[in-house]
Amino acid sequence: MSNAISNEPEIVYDKQGNPHEVVDFNNDYEGAKLGFWLFIFTEIMIFGAMFLVFGFYLFQFSQDFMDASNELNRLLGGINTFILLISALTMGLSLVKLRNNQVNESKKYIWITIILATIFLTIKYFEWSHEIHLGIYPGSPTLNAMEHGTKLFFGLYFTMTGLHGLHIIIGIGVMFWVLALIHSGKVNSTDFVVLENTALYWDLVHLVWVFVFPIFYLIY
Amino acid sequence: MSNVHKSFYDQTHTVFGHHKNKILQWIFSIDHKRIALLYLFVMFSFFAVAVMVALVMRLELFSPGQDFIDPNTYNQAFTLHGVIMIFLFIVPGIPAVLGNFLLPLQLGARDVSFPKLNLLSWWLYMIGAVLAVTSLFIGDGFADTGWTFYAPYSIKTGTNVIWALSAAFILGFASILTGINFVATIHRLRAPGMTFFKMPLFVWGLYSTSWIQILATPVVGISLIMVVLERTFGIGIFDPTKGGDPVLLEHMFWIYSHPAVYLMILPAFGIASEIVPTFCRKPIFGYHAIAISSAMIAGVGYLVWGHHMYTSGESEMIKLIFSALTFFVAVPTGVKFFDWIATMYKASIDFKTPMLWTIGTFVTFIIGGLTGLIVASVGVDVYLHDTYFVVAHFHYAILGGVVFLMFAGMHYWFPKITGKMYNEKHASRAFYVIFVGFNLLWFPMFIAGMLGMPRRYFDYLPEFEIWHKIATFGSWVFALGLIYMFTTLYRGWKYGEKAGPNPWNATTLEWQIPSPPQLENFGEIPYVDYMPYEYEKGEPVHRLDLSVKEKKTHE
């Protein structure tokens, strides 16, 4: 017997003669969603742990953290927040369009999401360049001469925004992959769980930023 | 001519392509049964390496003073032993081998939910293993921090800490993917009619374990990443000279590593719950209690990690809270032991090797568990922390609990996996040799610890010498017993008698198909509306033949 997708579901009968369908693991929408949600839980645990570390040091070095927060560029950070928010919308819309069999519209929205994500990364690059230009980066002599709290704030800033940025880069890669799958017809209006999971992933990336932004930028 | 007499050894599904080469057919196979065996062989190879490292350590400790390895090498040795045993052997452990093989069979499924992800887990495991081993031969050699990687030493030492941590991170990822696979499988692929409270208890153990794998592993993953970043970029998170706090790393590390020990023991308890009813030939006592206790251990196990840190500088208030919670988490385990012993009460017990191992485990794990409660008491632990008492405690619990039950499970499911039966006489003798060697090796350490012998010490005062000598002698008996056992199993596989589908007269679904199983596991999936351990007058109530038959019309 091959594991190829068969159109005949396997039926099992109980003692009363009622039929029960056996779930085919090769064709299991709920299972695919469940599996991806479990992966999202692992991401929540990762970022939750980082927030824990942040909270721990915020409690200890409150004034230093607040002063350092004042140094960050709220305009750029705020623009990035709006960009990511819009990108979450466009990602969700691409799923709606695909389910309505508007394939080209769906692809268009994915492209817009990719472009917005790239703009986010570009702005982040400028923010980082500014700090590094001032000599503020982990291990730098300038930073090492500053207060403990300031060192920790920027150490956590680069680490957490870096980790978040890494997830955005991965997300862009996944979006290109999904575009290819839609193009080849493997992801379509009846078999769309890959796009749905991609949208879930992007929502997670957005969700993390929803918390990262205020705790780093808005505690001044 | 017919396909039906072929087993999964003869044919397989691979992740891509069709291969003539047998080795490629194994390492690219997406059949959960083959993946289980891939894990088995690699894991036990590493187990052998770690045992040999331990034998070398014990040999060095036979007499005080330096004998044939220097102090820094000794530090690397116990780190290597710990990293291999924990990350490469016992954490993948029972889920990767017996779980992968049996979960779909016990549920009445044809594979796990994500077979390709399953193969990826194994490949990630291999990559992590290779990384860890490679670091032995590069630069300053393997990390010498202990497997617990405490800061600030792990940040300052020149040995290959980043290699070891990267390996641990990748291995953790493999563990997470296995957990995701198992949770999805258990939710989605149970046979029709099988509700959660009709699943075998081994599955309950795997389910609870998988939740720990999913939720706890990421925390240590990010902690290890932070140590890597600390070493590379000097972020300052755990570096006291920059305002960082080493105790925070201990918190983050143990938030995973304590639930990790429950991740180790829960599948093992599941194995005990399978073996006891089979060899007592009666339904297990307290099925619901055992199932719920597995979930409770997983849940409460998240709340006790601070008992590893009583002497590290946490607040007095939290020490009391952790101590109380640690006492509390022992209760569900007590429930399990009560139920197993109640099952054995007035039963006509068949003392075959799997049952011997299980009963032997009851002895050693009770010692391990009770000594755990001793060190869970803050006042006592102030004296016993970082002594040989703790070392003896966790070896009684992990080796005498998890590994012994893994051996029990290996003997129990040996006929199912291989289609052959091992020699009962030699297998039971091997058990006795290992059991005696085990106690000779570890029990003196309780005494040495109470007398003050510190752990991870390369050298010691002459007053401890006798205990070390007994322990080292015990290590030889133990190692000989292991060789005896593995030889018996190997010979059983090669030359043993053919075993039928159900040599133990057990009741769960894996015993209703041929040994070894066919590729698709089942010809027809049964409708399961009965409890898993139904015996009537010593005989299983439900006997089914679920093998793949010749004239099946559906694919």
Place this chain on the structure above:
Amino acid sequence: MSTQNELHPVKASVYFNVFYLLIGLTVLTLAQPMVMDLNLGSTLIVQLGIAFTKAFLIVAYYMHIKSSSSLFKKLIYTTIVLWIVLYTIMAIDTYYRYTPNDLFR
């Protein structure tokens, strides 16, 4: 996929409505420090309150939890409860470790 026909129909309007709410909340977050001069504790309460509201909207609507089976809802609650417990324990230790309120002092 037989579950296809039973799936909750997805409308673009849901996405847009939530989007406008999220925009509004984001404007609030940015405005708060400029309009209200609060100490750190109160700032955190307001900011995290808004953040959690946004998070709820995202999880419930964008990530479809509101229209998913109860299994997914239970799983989310489990993860949230786990974090609440872990944060509480860490908070207890941090508080008592760095202040003179600890026991036996």
